Amino acid sequence: MALKIPNKKTPIAEQEPQKRIHNFKEVVFGYTLEEAITEANRCLQCPTHPCIAGCPVSIDIPGFILALRKQNLSESIKILKNYNNLPAVCGRVCPQESQCEGVCTVGLMKDHEPVAIGKLERFVADWAASHEEIERPPERVEESEKGKVAVVGSGPSGLTVAADLAKRGYQVKIFEALHAPGGVLMYGIPEFRLPKVIVEREINAIKELGVELEKDAVIGKTITIEELRSEYDAIFIGTGAGTPRFMNVPGTNLNGVYSASEFLTRINLMHSYEFPKYDTPIRIGKRVIVVGAGNVAMDASRSALRLGAEKSMIVYRRSEKEMPARIEEYHHAVQEGIEFHWLTSPVEYIEDKNGNVTAVRCIKMRLGEPDASGRRRPIPIENSEFTIEADMVIEAIGQTSNKVLLNAFPELKLNKRGYIEADPETGKTSVEGVYAGGDIVTGAATVILAMGAGKRAAQAIDEYISSKKKV
DSSP states (O other): OOOOOSSSOOOOOOOOOHTTTTOEEEEEEEEOHHHHHHHHTTOOTTTTHHHHHSSSTOHHHHHHHHHHHHHHHHHHHHHHHHHHOOHHHHHSSSSSSTTTGOOHHHSTTTTEEEEEEOHHHHHHHHHHHTTTTOOOOOOOOOTTTTOOOEEEOHHHHHHHHHHHHHHHTTTTEEOOOSSSSSSSHHTSSSSSOOOHHHHHHHHHHTTTTTTTTSSSSBBBBOOOOOHHHHHHHHHEOOOOOOOEEEOOTTTTTTTTTEOOOOHHHHTTTTOOOOOOOSSSSOOOSEEEEEEOOSSHHHHHHHHHHHHOOSEEEEEEOOGGGGOOOOOHHHHHHHHTEEEEEEEEEEEEEEEESSBBBBEEEEEEEEEEEEEEEESEEEEEOOOOOOOEEEEEEESSEEEOOHHHHHHHHHTTOTTTTSSOOOOTTOOBBTTTEEEEOOHHHHHHOHHHHHHHHHHHEEEEHHHHHHHHHOO
């Protein structure tokens, strides 16, 4: 007799759209214990474990779900933390629909949704944080002479490398250029998706492993590469890709035209969403256009709405089908009243007599054959120009590498796109003892992919230092 598995995920409570557009509190509330167990019972515990293969850090997903099902939550978090140093973060921001949940056996059954793996991961991580006796750091390998490793950047890849090496007994120090650690987790993702207290909690757990952290340290400026190489046995570079790209259409330099990087950094890292508690306000237009349709574009448009925009719009040169944003974030944006202009691309920002943007001249697009990204190439339609009134424009069309460290380290080989050339399996660069991973290697990607690169690099660094010590 076939198993009876509920075909839908267990519903999860959320803030009502008309309430949440006026605050920065987390949109999704999370499962209760009863709801989490109900959802855990949807897992088939299938022998092939495709979800593990779909996870960039290879979490034992059936294992942590089975422990949860048995209400052994201390075992569940132990399993999670064996593979993932940031489970509360990943449970909130990972694109599970294209990874673990995308290959879930339940989701492949007719008319069935996959198990809500991300929501269960978040539940277990949050439960553990509220039970302090569970949140003890795992035992370290006591071998103080094992080696010293410098980690440049405290984003997802850097934090993962640091934690994994600390667990192996290494002395690890993270150097962060900004005044708060976390990288993109702190400056790029809004409070309503990833509360800062969650990031701080996860980072504190890593520091409890013995990892040192130095802030306001710009490698290549305040500290030289030579100083790092003389003091440490190995270096990991995880500086991310935070330099914004612009379309460079006429009017790009007008007042009121921002990059999403600047806009979100002002809101998140500088706390402008908490003005006047923090004296770092940000100007918000009445009619805001965000160019792009990735997660960053969704974050920017939804943040603008919360900060007082009367209308927040997204302009995207492809169709809804090609949109790179997570489905959940898109659905939340639609619920909140974000207006979408598909197959549309800006060609000029129009100014008033004082140099302020007042409108965006756009052109309609059609889709041709797939380009290098695998998505259909947008092609302008002649004589289809039209104008949208807007007094603020935010370009969210991607980022590139920061050149401060790269310019100070000319021996480091870069690829044709300006990112560090590194072995995808080990993170090894062209310079002996120097490894790299995350967005500084791949270009802008996801948190969990950066963490996967960090785990592989930690293993490679351990093998490298161990082999040198034996000589």
